[in-house]
Amino acid sequence: MSHALEIHGLKKVYSNGFEALKGIDLSVNEGDFFALLGPNGAGKSTTIGIITSLVNKTAGRVKVFGNDLKADSMQVKRDLGVVPQEFNFNMFEPLLEIVTNQAGYYGVEPVLARQRAEESLKKLGLWDKRKEIARSLSGGMKRRLMIARALVHQPKLLILDEPTAGVDIELRRSMWQYLREVNQRGTTIILTTHYLEEAEQLCRNVAIIDHGQIIENTSIKALLGKMDRETMILELAKPQAAPLHLEGYPSTWVDSHTIEVEIYRNRGLNALFGELERQGVMVKSMRNKANRLEELFLDLVESGVKKS
Amino acid sequence: MNRLHHYRIALATIVLKEMRRFLRIWVQTVLPPMITMALYFIIFGKMIGSQIAPIDGFSYMDYIVPGLILMSVITQSYANVVSSFYGSKFQRYVEELLIAPIPLSLILIGFVSGGVARGLMVGGIVTVVASLFVDLQLHNLWVTLSILLLTSIVFSLGGFINAVYAKSFDDISIIPTFVLTPLTYLGGVFYSVSMLPGIWQDVSLLNPILYMVNAMRYGMLGISDINLWVAYGVLLAFVVALFSFSLWLLKRGVGLRG
Structure with a gap:
């Protein structure tokens, strides 16, 4: 089976000397729904930061669908969609502009970008709010906006960093359902979460990272079998x-x-x-x-x- | 999809987004320079200027118009990029661009284009305001337009560099207050450098804004204290140096990446 993500010997030492990643190896199969778990400060967000080009790696190699992050970063970026942990959109921009612009950054023609933004916002129940600025949304709506934005350019690999943090259970479950559908349509998903029920419900495979090292990498079923x-x-x-x-x-x-x-x-x-x-x-x-x-x-x- | 086609769409998206940003807040971005310039024309031009003897054959009001137009272009280009790029860092939506498949040079060009658009738009509005007070003159259209464009690019890049290093909103006002405003006022907007005593004429030559103001004055009135080609040389050198430095900052991820 081909890999959506391959990481070899990935290291990160921050300028203050903190070693966030101590040479991790990880691979995620194409089509997988994969959980990357770990306590706070374990190295999850650093790993995601490196994959998404927001953090410079110290050593190691990252490949996305066989393309090397260093050698062909543009192709890697094209295949990625990211839902970060912190809100990172312009709070004073209307929702429709945020999502349409995102499509534009990925080279989607304006008419198609508008159409895709509409689809994306409708699927996540935000179409009625399209003309409102992002600041006026509730926390749950902001999380959904980030998912709509991440999917508008139809990425092959979607990375979700704590996508349901602070979201009530009803909304969380509807987001799970939506993410399952996205995965079933062929998008590989990597999820980090503190809600382990979420990982158990959604994911087939899991890696647990702690103190910058992978301490477990197996299927959820095999992991639960170890109990x-x-x-x-x-x-x-x-x-x-x-x-x-x-x-x-x-x-x-x-x-x-x-x-x-x-x-x-x-x-x-x-x-x-x-x-x-x-x-x-x-x-x-x-x-x-x-x-x-x-x-x-x-x-x-x-x-x-x-x-x- | 063809990469060049993709980049063209991405760049257009950034530029339009930047333009929408300053048009959305036009009361803060477009209106104040109109009022400020109208006050300059009334106070320095009509009230004080009428008491001042002509300079190089032009009334004082006519003489200061090119510099005032350029001054608004300088401040608006700088202000647009410094606040927009710092805002994108502060709210972290610069990450939208950093994770997207867009070359860093295009991101820089996108922000600079936004600054140029606002600078030239406000410059145009100020020119209209000026026309209410004086009979505008145009000695050479191409010189005027090219100097406006190059000056706008230089100060948009300056605003970008300021924003990269800024760690708070205070940091984005330090350079305009303590560097840009004094250099603009001492850059020959309100006087001819030949009116200064000996040593100060030489010191003024260290001020890059002097070259821009005089080149602009040449474009509109046909007079200048500085050789036009030297002014172009200075402007182009600044464009190349500041663009290269800005791109280097982006590639290093200064203030952006861990």
């Missing part, structure tokens, strides 16, 4: 006077109606429910304490911290 335990929260039908003791299942007493139970993969759930049955405890509902990927992510990052 050896999950923490579940059980809501009890009746209050319990004293903490329960569940043999083989470490548990924490939250309140008289709620307990947290750690469930190891090799033990499964049947024995737990057998034990609860034996003690006459009826469970009303059960849910994961945290998103599964989030739990795994924290384990990986924490074990990385301990090692370092």
Whole structure:
């Protein structure tokens, strides 16, 4: 399978001596929906900055659809669409101008640019606001504007840096749906996010970056397969006077109606429910304490911290 | 798509965007120089100028018109690019251009064209205002237009360099206040350099604006304290030097890239 993105030995040392990237290798397949995860300051935005020519690399090589960023930067730029973390449009320009201009920067003829801007704004529910200046939009609308702008020149690779930060859940889910459609139409997507549910819902493959190094690079399925335990929260039908003791299942007493139970993969759930049955405890509902990927992510990052 | 065709569209997009920007805020960009110049004509031309003897055969009012037109072109070209480029850095929408497949030289030309458009437009308006006070003269159209254009390019590039280094809005007013305005006032807009005492005539020759004002005066009135070709040489040298330096700054990513 051909690669949308190939990174080899990418290093970045800032002028203050901070080594943001310590020689990372990464590849993203064409058509993939790929998550680049990591804690704050791990090197995600620096990596994206280098790919998008906003940060100068110290060493290493970046290729986008086989074109070298250094040797053929114009072709690389043509294939990229970027939704940055921070708003970076002219707050005093009307939306239609922002999106149409973006198409113009990529050489799209004015009539077609206007047409594409209309399509893009309509798809993201912003057409009614087209004549308003960007400053008047809500936070969620500004995020959607950046997506509309990034897609107007029909890039082959779309990079989204925290695209749903600060967006309410309803809007986030509608944005997920839209991004899925974009991916299904053939656009490769790389996503960084702090909402790990988002990565789990949308992405097929994942890389976790920490302290400027890739500590995991695999499929989401394989990554979740590595989980050896999950923490579940059980809501009890009746209050319990004293903490329960569940043999083989470490548990924490939250309140008289709620307990947290750690469930190891090799033990499964049947024995737990057998034990609860034996003690006459009826469970009303059960849910994961945290998103599964989030739990795994924290384990990986924490074990990385301990090692370092 | 043909790359040249793409670049032509990209450049046109930047230039039109720049023009829309200053036209959208015309009350801040176009109106003030009209009022300022009208005041210059009333105070220096009509009220004080009527008491001053003719210079090189021209009334004082006629004598200062070319310099005043050029002064508005200088300040407006500079102001447009310095505020526009600094604004794009401040709000980070310069990134729209930096990530797009546009050569850095075209980005620079786009911003400079915006400055030139505003400079020449305001210059044109000031000329119309001037025509209300004097009978405008035109000795050589091509000299006048070429000097206006070159001067506008020089100061648009100056504004660009200022914006690259600026870290706050205060920084974009320091150069106009402490460098540009004094040099303009001492650049022979209101007097002939021959009226200065000996040493100051030589010192004035270090002021590039003196060459521009005199070349403009030649274009309109046919008189100049400076050889026209020397003035062209100075202007072209500034255009080449400032353009090269601006492009180098963009390539290095000074103030733009980490």
